[in-house]
Amino acid sequence: MTMPMDLLQRLTGLVGSAGVVTNASDLEPYAVDWRKLFPGKPACVVRPTSTEQVAGIVQICRESGTAIVPQGGNTGLAGGAVPDPSGTQVVLSLNRMAAIRHVDPVGLTIEAEAGCILKVAQDAAAAAGRLLPISLAAEGSATIGGVVAANAGGVNVLRYGMTRSLVLGLEVVLPDGTVANGLRRLRKDNAGYDWKQLFIGSEGTLGIVTAAVLRLLPRPKHAATALLSVADPAAALRLLALAQDELGDQISAFELISATSMQLVARHAGLKAPIAEGEWFVLIEAASSLAGLREAAETMLGAAFEQGIALDGVIAESGAQAAQLWALREHVTESEAREGKSVKHDVSVPLTDVPRFLSEAGEALAAGAPGTRVNAFGHLGDGNIHYNVLVGADHDAGVVNRIVHDVVAAFGGSISAEHGIGQYRVGELARYRPSTEMELARTIKRALDPDNRLNPGKVLLP
């Protein structure tokens, strides 16, 4: 199906020919998701440079009955940012709207356009001596708009919360083409409904985020990074309790890495843990502006050995060593992708149920999908495990999903802790979320986007 000429002409008239991509090879990076699970076919990609242009594009598409798929860095893991294969959907890429509009080191805010790369925003905050604590392995490509639209988590949620807790203001283009400008830098604002919350985590189905004001924090002067090996997930939880006792609210990350994850990282990234091999590893980071952090970390490590919780462990001696420890964790996703086919699960269960969840899910898979291998890792401090299952050609992804998600449901957990629903989990959400909650979601969608033009087929089934 080809794109109507008048639509192309109107879009080109609005953003100029440099802002419209139609050439098949140039369309490729926008057409398929990071995991290459959902190959789509855009009618075209349109790349505005201003909020007014975004509003104009939405109006033009509305008049022609064309669906729009917002896209940032296209690093999403749920297939939310790519079009369907019909060749009729327009991808609206925010990558030419990338300015940082202001950094306020005293008011502790940063205002950035949606296409600004997360790492660029982190660096701008750091240059002002402040911290933007959203941190994830894709931060070199993920954008502020994508992070907000996905309500991204990452490794610092334990201390600083999800993206939602850092958003102070938003500018959004609504499905009817109007602009809602809530780019306020206020820490307190109870004047009416807090409508921006609707758009955070809505995965581009309710509006297009064009800019955001995010909260910054004072930059901690000291950090301590430790890697420990433990016998099992229950020991990892005992370690969390110990770390809470010794390091208190200074803990900013508490990440679980399985031996399988470490093996994948060794095989595909050539990186090896500098401690004796165990079945499970925990990467802990603590940060503080007060002195004495390293001593507290050493006390924790000593107590972990004494109490038989840790089998081996190391505390980084320098920033470079800390980066090496983090590299082990950050390469898991990419190494898993290189290993072959996997069925990802981004689940959360109540924190203290994680060990039981891991053993019950493992048993259920061994019984229902023999021959699969589990690559479990993730944000243990948040009860969020990436329970990814490495499968062969004969395994049915749907069967694997059902086995794992049934166990998640039995623990009262969530089938997506941070990656979102996109198109990957759209059927699973409908299955596991109670119908009252699904109907509430549909009511919100209908109110804002009655014609279902914004990212149709994502989050909610058509």
Ligand code: FAD
């Ligand atoms: P995209 O992938 O482009 O889009 C994501 C969703 O948001 C889509 O539904 C899209 O339609 C919508 N969207 C994008 N921009 C806008 C906009 N301006 N307005 C409205 N809707 C928009 N995620 C985590 O939460 N935690 C992690 O630890 C984590 N680690 C990752 C590690 C790797 C190696 C990779 C590849 C991904 C990881 N992710 C993680 C997933 C991903 O990086 C995040 O979800 C990120 O927030 C996506 O940003 P993006 O700019 O790439 O968005």
Ligand code: MLT
């Ligand atoms: C991560 O935490 O590294 C990503 O969110 C995980 C994934 O690949 O499932």
Ligand code: ZN
């Ligand atoms: Zn994650």
